[in-house]
Amino acid sequence: MGAGHDHAHDHAGHSHGPKLTAGDTPEARRSKERAILTAAVLTGGFMGAEVIGGLVSNSLALLADAGHMLTDFASLMLAWFAFRLARRPADWKRTYGFDRFSVLAAFVNGLALFAIAVWVLLEALQRLRDPHEVMGGLMLWVAIGGLVVNILAFWVLSRAEGDNLNVRAAALHVMGDLLGSVAAIVASLVIIWTGWMLIDPILSVLVVLLILRSAWAVVRESVHILLEGAPAGFDARAVAADLEANVTGVTRAHHVHAWSITQERPMATLEIDIAPDAVADDVRPAVKERVRETTGIEHVTVEVAKSSTRRG
Template structure:
């Protein structure tokens, strides 16, 4: 069975992928440093004031810091060239780091919920003054970082993700401020563990999303907008020169970088080159697949199922 292979190598036609600018990198690095530094302040503040809500908020800040660190790492590693051992370069690093980050967040949430349960059993005294001071400062840091991230290019998937993280954390800081005010005026201590559980649910939501997304990419799952069925249906329905599409495999190297291999049988073998080019164009424009390997199944061939047909004939003769 002979196959001709055509490779699409138009790596510069990333009309859909926002370009990474030095400005993006600086923005993300500055945001990371601010969040990470304040996360440490919040941990110290939480331990000194005895506030679990502050510690939970610090845990949420860790998710922000991790999201920003991943965005920064993706920018840096994305620029590193592929080598003989890593033919796709280091793009998967971001996904592996995201997976480890998600697992860590589950552990943090488990600890916060356990601590909160302990505190419901035996309420602890929380110092409202220091808690209020640290929570207000945290709120201001989150507002500043959100402002930095939403200036200019916020279309980049990593920056948008990081900005959403910070927005969630901003709500956590508002909660910690509210808890400090309640404790100061009423002395009702359970508000602190209650709020810490609410914040940990926010962390859980982002951790679950991150785990699912990174695991799907690591398991070579097809992106939601480009399943083999969708591709097969689209190409046979919309490209008149295509007689059949088979053996479709689609996967992501990292978020937003999709590759595919597939077999295409043209209606007319003489049109093979034009059909291949049309398929590559359609995959790029409709499914945002930046690199496609198209194998041609010729009409004078036994076709892609030659092996199974041969086996069936062989059994029939016996």
């Protein structure tokens, strides 16, 4: 009739934590953590000055940039806390540890950018209908100071970014500030030279539109990870077909699943049927190695079953 099944669920060959990529080592994480904290200190330190400057000069561009800085400071601290939390080891309740919190932080930061954008757009529309007098000179000096601070913060974050979605979201916040400072400088110069006040809300809107595109990318990627979407470039159908065609002893590959704890921690599970004369302990490592070569995923769990045969 049918042969029995030799099910073996593979946890041999890897620990319950995946192999770390170069961007996911403890040293790399500490570097990202320091970069985010440094950027938070720089941003928070200048935020108060920009709020005062925006209120005194009556500049929407400065206030928009200060609003960015306020949420940036909160977002950077959230990102920093996510890295601190991720240091905690996995336990029986959270077998993958706390790394996923960094993806959640990136998602929240992306939504915060949308909230800022809505506020700036509404205020800009109001000012386009009813232009406000702006003190161009004060606006210029405050904007220059903000530009210097934002360049430093962005430089620190860009050096540590790599593939980490949390750091990328934080860098986008700072990039928004940087562009906001540039817009404020341009607006202040136009006001000083021409007295045209509408340049202030117009440039604010342009900056917001630039930031929204990047914010959407961060939200989309973080949601994809939170919904257990497959890592970029992973095609379960192609992986199954490749294993069946290129790994000796594999007669069928199925139930192929892949997801990511964070961008740096992709994982995969699959089931394979092997020929009756194949040895599971030989086929299993070959399957894991093939998946690693074709997808780059180091943490692969393989369940093995003997193919059924008919007896005459």
